[in-house]
Amino acid sequence: MFDIISTTFPISEKKVFGLRGGSIVLQAEQVTRVISIIWKHNKDKAAEWFEGDDAPTYYNIFTSVTTLDTQTWALTISNLQTHFSGKYSAEVNNKDPTQFVTLTVLGPVSKPAITMDCINDSNCTLTCKGKKDGLTTYTWANGIEKWPGPELTVERIDHDVVYTCNFSNPVSWASSQGTVKKYLPPPPDPGQKK
Template identity: 30%
Template sequence: MEKLTRCFMSVLLLSAVLSSGLTEEKFFGEGGTLELGPYFSGKIDTVIWKLNNNLVAEWVKSISDLTYYDVFVNRTNLDKITGTLEIRNMSSADSGEYRVEINNKVLPESYNVKVIKEVTQPVVFLQPLVSKQCNLLCEGNTEGAEPVTYSWKMGEGEWMDGEKIRIITNDKETQSIETFSCRMKNPISEKQTDPIPNPFYRENPADSELWIKLLGPVMGSLVILSLLCVVVFLMWRKRESVRKLICPFLIRKDDGEDYDDDYENVT
């Protein structure tokens, strides 16, 4: 019995911890509109919204009308039926933890609101450019715009998640890519660079390599053909010497008489 009681209490304690720790992160742009809706169903008689334990808006059906506090006056709206809170013209000062109390009960969920800037237009720098590899740096002002993620696109391909710096190497795969593009993105905006030329790009690299492979045999054949032509030419120039060397028993008749043959046997 004691063990069963301890187990039951542990389950209750775990449930309480999980329910009290439900926090939803929300991002909004500067100058934008915040809208937070509580997870509540049923009739609402009282609503109180707080930011970091400071009052934002309050409504008690039986006592008072809607009341907005401090910097939230004239730019806030509270829906009495749903309990939804709306704040216009948001600034970084409106960031923080928002909690709501409905019917005198603080709801377990809270909202961690962050007001951020849009990302700036990024640019890509090459650093340093060497024969084997280089770094592509996606640069942009991220102050007040975090969290920022980076993506890269090769040529006309799909965007792929990456880092701020991308290392490219001078290999066959990279040589076939004509351009690179970078994109910066945060929860409220995204911007991308214009495509930049790939410093290692080679047009039709496969054809170029094929020509290199064929060039060796072709040059070898040309050299052999040239040597053969030289030999034939020299033999023609030295034909008499060659004739005497090959057929020393034949002599040429040069006495002016008509013969059917140019040569006769010497006995």
């Protein structure tokens, strides 16, 4: 009787983000000797190189914005646009890939706008609004503490306090500031006795 031994390689998946107009470097798995490499975007070829080729070949949308380093096998994509988003893999030496990278290209976030509603003399609610894309987050800070979320309710105190709203996604951030003015108690009524 013979034992059949099968070897499987774990498949790893990684998510990365790129800024629209920027560039990103995708690294292929490291092997001792590369005789061929085919980089794919989803199921389509992006770039390929075979031993003996003078230079890599690039396809479709990758023709003018892509570089394949024939020493490190890294694929560099410049001038990122949303159509470059998708799943990338590298077939090295005609073997199925064991690494996949999902790239999401995002634009920069907008500068957020802050509105303030002081409900009464002692409390104010600050609201931060920016153009959301599903991956944006809000964080408030006053130089000492931080709070998550687009709204923040604070107490007015005996001095002005500046609150900063940071609006971000995985590739960019923008901020705006709002000042909650100090609490001033109403002046005493001149008709009241002390």
